[in-house]
Amino acid sequence: MSRVWNFSAGPAALPRKVLEQAQRELLDWNGSGMSVMEQSHRGKPFIAMAAQAEADLRELMAIPADYAVLFLQGGATQHFAQIPMNLAGPDDCADYIVSGHWSEKAVREAAPYLRVNVAASSETDGFRRLPARESWVLDPAASYVHYTPNETIHGVEFHDVPEVGEVPLVADMSSNILSAPLDVSRFGLIYAGAQKNIGPSGLVVMIIRRDLLLRSGRPMAKVLRYAEQAAHDSMLNTPNTWGWYLAGLTFQWLKAQGGVAAMAERNRAKAELLYRAIDDSDGFYANPIEPAARSRMNVPFTLKDGALDGAFLKESEAAGLIALKGHKAVGGMRASLYNAVPLEAVQALAAFMADFAHRHG
Amino acid sequence: MSRVWNFSAGPAALPRKVLEQAQRELLDWNGSGMSVMEQSHRGKPFIAMAAQAEADLRELMAIPADYAVLFLQGGATQHFAQIPMNLAGPDDCADYIVSGHWSEKAVREAAPYLRVNVAASSETDGFRRLPARESWVLDPAASYVHYTPNETIHGVEFHDVPEVGEVPLVADMSSNILSAPLDVSRFGLIYAGAQKNIGPSGLVVMIIRRDLLLRSGRPMAKVLRYAEQAAHDSMLNTPNTWGWYLAGLTFQWLKAQGGVAAMAERNRAKAELLYRAIDDSDGFYANPIEPAARSRMNVPFTLKDGALDGAFLKESEAAGLIALKGHKAVGGMRASLYNAVPLEAVQALAAFMADFAHRHG
Incomplete structure (x- = not known):
């Protein structure tokens, strides 16, 4: 069958040129005689590719130097749980803005790890509009404010970044990252499952202000600590190497598109x-x-x-x-x-x- | 460059025939006009492929019906933490056998989640031999016994499954799964990062006896619960679809090899x-x-x-x-x-x- 027009919500369409390049070099990447999937993540060629992908993303999003960029696993859903583990203690509170299915899930997965304050919700409106900023009841002592700039299922999107003062703003941008210019400095943490605007599923891209890496959270495994992953360039353990590579090709494609x-x-x-x-x-x-x-x-x-x-x-x-x-x-x-x-x-x-x-x- | 002989410890060599098939159908999988990476994991074609991969693995390993098979993310390292979260409460104890670098890491990552009893260790021998079974000091009240049948770095391997009585035996088989026939019924839980004997990195295959899914562990996010993943056929959230597909091709290749x-x-x-x-x-x-x-x-x-x-x-x-x-x-x-x-x-x-x-x- 010839290629079709794919409107899938995710895993979603990938740029044709990216797929064609991946196809060409599937058995012989970078002149190595091996697939990129067969490369050690500790080897110089893979590390150089990974660093280039990060540099390209930094350029595309104008990410300030005081932010770390991580290439993780588990989907956004896992980070619904991992973010409260990392950014707050069990007795701390965080504000959540509920604007559809995915922000509801973020609340549910965070709840075992801290006190969740639903600071605003448009549920009674059937999620057909956004909770107006002036209706948000934020807790000044909150560890962070979490929201979902674009709701994939309900089809609502924040077209401006909400002002929340000094409390770090955390955003699940799985379905609209890289779709428009963004002032990253307005955020404490941005995360996105790759399978919509970045690459294949199984990869999460996270942009985190470095001071947030100093939060101790709670006793937990190293592999779940963002600070440890940042200290090891996201290679504390073996990353999703294929996903990282495809993301890198997509970033290059985005640059070529302007x-x-x-x-x-x-x-x-x-x-x-x-x-x-x-x-x-x-x-x-x-x-x-x-x-x-x-x-x-x-x-x-x-x-x-x-x-x-x-x-x-x-x-x-x-x-x-x-x-x-x-x-x-x-x-x-x-x-x-x-x-x-x-x-x-x-x-x-x-x-x-x-x-x-x-x-x- | 022509293909080379790749002795990497992981991510490691993949079967050439698997790579060739993946290359052929990279832009048009299953006559869909889309890449397998662009398929919704909720669509019938992907679900059929995923089920076939599980069926092939069950056939290859003769996995009994009272075991669930999960296709997860995070690498074996994440499951060093997730296994104690799921199989034990914070005040419970588990026995760990330390036979090299990876079993040491398993201890370190489990330690925040329960009481770890190092029941045996060959560290004083420089990990040049295995801790003799008769030296193991097992706790009959342990929630499980964890060991590493093959140590990738030190190059030691258990050639028989140790007898541990009624306590569930948990094995990190990342580097020797599918390398020889195995009596799965001897184990409570088998897990393996895919990037050595199964497929690309970013995928973990887990074989878990269903009664262990009933353990409550502790309050935690759904996405981290094996029982929830089992109830949703490993699709509580978007899985690593490319990794699952490559694993499926590898299982078919293994069957064709005998x-x-x-x-x-x-x-x-x-x-x-x-x-x-x-x-x-x-x-x-x-x-x-x-x-x-x-x-x-x-x-x-x-x-x-x-x-x-x-x-x-x-x-x-x-x-x-x-x-x-x-x-x-x-x-x-x-x-x-x-x-x-x-x-x-x-x-x-x-x-x-x-x-x-x-x-x-």
Whole structure:
């Protein structure tokens, strides 16, 4: 089968050029006569590649020198637990902003490790808007404030970084990292599962202000301590070498595309096109999210007649538009428009949607 | 450069046929028009692939039905911490057998989570032999007994499963899983980082007796609970999909090779050939391990004249024999002979060693 347009929420589409390079050098990386997967992570070639990936990410995101960059494992979900372990003691408190499925999970996984204060929630609004900043009841003694800048399932996104004063701001950016310029200095800790905007699953990228590495947390294994991983350049134990390599190729691809500013422009155009296709459909399609909170990355939408869902999925798949089924928590459809999804894919989707509405409207 | 013979201790050589298949289908897996890395782990094709990988592993190792098989992340090192979290309470005790570098690390990472009883250690012997079973001082109240059947750095291996009565036996088999037939029913829990005998790094395979999933351990995040991962077929959160896929291809390759009995025969022949090259060198090369404890997987050896180490490494690399430098903890050389290293590679190494000794002896 020829390549298709993949709108999966994650693991998600990867840049074609990245896949082609990985394919070319799969059995012979860097002239070594071995796959990158067969390289010792202690060897000079792998260490040089890993350092280049970090340097490229630092350049792309303009990461200040007082932040460490870690390449970890376990998915964002594991770090829902590991962040409170590292940043707080068992009797400390942290503020959590709940804006959808993933921030709820972050609360649940943190709860065994400290006192969670849900400082704001948009649950009563069905997560169709964001909790307004002025409604947040923050605890000045909190160890950190955690929020989820983009909710992959509910399709809501913070378009500005909330001001939280001196308390470190912690952000799960799994689904919108590298999608637009960002002032990293506003954050204490940024983390992201790689499988949406960075690379394959099984890798977590973390950007952590170095002073937070000095927090003692609690007695725990070295392998779970961010300070230990930072002290060992994320190689306290064997990292996910393939994931790190693919992330590095993606960072190089992003630089060749013009960096995050250029991606932001494309992502804006892609999202505008799709939301217009929904909003201009005379109600055939609908997106339930308050316009100011709409995500540029994940666009859930419903058909006026839910009985047509099956036909929509079948016909779109036949047209080479893949993975449009919505998450079961919200139903309907969802198109994820990460960096690796080109404008051409969204144009094809919008054209299909118009045609489908015309035929079934 | 053409492919070389890779003796890396891990990440290690992968079967050439596995790499070739992964390369062929890197942009179009299973006729999907997408990479396997771009597939949703919730989609039917990925779930079918994952289930097949588990079924193949169950067949290869004859895993009884009352054991769950998990595909996790974090490396064996993370599970040094996660195993005590899951199998014991903070006031419980566990027995640890220390036979080298990795079992020492297992002790260190477990210590924050329960009372560790070092029931036996061969440290005073420089880890050149194994702690004799009759010397083990086991605690009948221990939550489990942990040991390391093969020590990757020191090159010692248990060739029989120790009898420990009713207390569950927990084994870090990272460096010798699937290298020979095994009676899984003798164990409570077997775990292995994939990057030696299974696939790429970033994946951990765990085989756990289901009754151990009922242990409550302590309050902790769901994502760290083996019982939760078992209940969700290792997909409580996004797994390392690429690692799982490569593991599945490796299991199929192992079956095509004749399974673990055939691999055991080859591994025996490979190890015999290399130890003979060392022992028959009139002292030019030496392996310090008591013969009965010698590892079939990792063969450390020294040159009589350490001043020749540099020349040995340079010339062997020029001959296409890669990653022979020993671990800094023991010095000298080390050749790792995992399943994916063919007899031909060891023949080439033995011939090189004889020639080198002849020229420099």
